């Protein structure tokens with residue numbers, strides 16, 4: 201029998217492993233970030249559209265807003281919504297001058313009939329939600345500040361379409377069908393995938409393999425191995441953005457010519473800010489490969505496995521921020537700041553209860569509350585204001601939707617680290633099933649110091665390290 205504790209133990213071990221890769225690869229991610237536009241993506245809470253992997257953006261490089269069906273109040277008084285966009289716009293203004301930030305509001309649909317639950321699989325209604333956001337956001341910012349796009353994910357294959365202001369769609373699924381692409385390697389030029397990478401650092405980091413070798417198999421390392429994936433993302437973004445500025449004929453030796461021609465042809469009439477052209481081409485090429493990987497994977501699966509991939513299969517609800525390293529379809533994601541967290545929590549609960557009919561769980565429903573911290577916590581008040589009290593407020597919301605019949609993990613993480621540090625802000629709460637409390641030894645003004653907190657965090661990580669050896 202698997203208990204809620206067992207679940208969280210495995211879940212946190214996976215998180216430690218992923219966050220360790222992120223830490224080791226922070227130079228690669230920083231390099232990617234320097235060339236990519238600052239990006240904000242608004243999405244549904246559906247676990248199948250989780251994360252930025254389908255776009256080719258490493259965890260930590262995209263800011264997400266998530267609401268059920270992407271329904272949101274666009275009133276100026278919805279502070280969280282507008283502030284989230286303002287943060288990205290100002291980040292771009294000061295850190296990537298001359299490259300506007302990018303805003304994409306994504307809907308999702310499914311050819312196998314498993315569309316957006318929040319819109320009862322009605323694609324027209326799902327589109328209205330993102331159209332309203334695009335219209336209102338375009339009113340607030342100039343194209344030079346924030347380039348506003350719509351998006352549409354086909355959750356069966358993870359093919360994405362970017363939707364421009366005149367309705368033009370740059371659609372991976374259409375390109376795949378028009379160019380007859382079958383395998384992930386097909387989107388690239390044959391000469392590129394069959395040779396070793398020309399950049400020595402990338403080549404070393406991917407163990408001197410050719411892209412073709414990394415793209416082969418049902419679970420190609422190109423996507424499945426975070427190390428390899430981050431290095432290839434960085435290399436391809438750099439190569440594509442450089443060649444678009446310098447020598448486009450060279451670009452035709454990386455990406456298959458008919459694919460590139462179709463991309464350029466589709467967006468010819470669009471007024472895309474010059475520094476965004478490369479990133480948009482990169483994102484499309486990556487998504488085509490990613491979607492072909494999903495299509496190939498689906499073909500190799502049993503009926504039951506295929507259903508698990510196509511339909512909802514989330515195991516827990518995650519409430520808060522910082523869940524980017526979780527795999528797709530692992531959790532229903534509820535963000536604060538829609539103005540109505542309860543409604544999203546209710547949807548999350550319904551999805552989990554429905555999933556448990558098909559995928560039995562021995563334990564209570566699972567909720568993970570995480571608060572993301574920017575910078576360091578120097579004083580106890582930093583912890584209390586930014587983490588402790590916020591967890592309490594969120595815990596109250598979870599309680600009112602889930603009652604006592606729930607197993608909860610509460611934690612905080614740093615924005616660039618994505619490592620969950622479990623904390624307990626009320627020790628007598630029996631719903632908090634995970635025993636570790638990183639803050640416990642220093643949780644008061646008289647005991648707290650940043651150095652001691654760092655030591656506790658390191659100890660927590662070491663425990664997992666010892667166990668896995």
Ligand SMILES: [Zn+2]
Pocket residue numbers: 244245246268269270308315316317318319
């Ligand atoms: Zn949805």
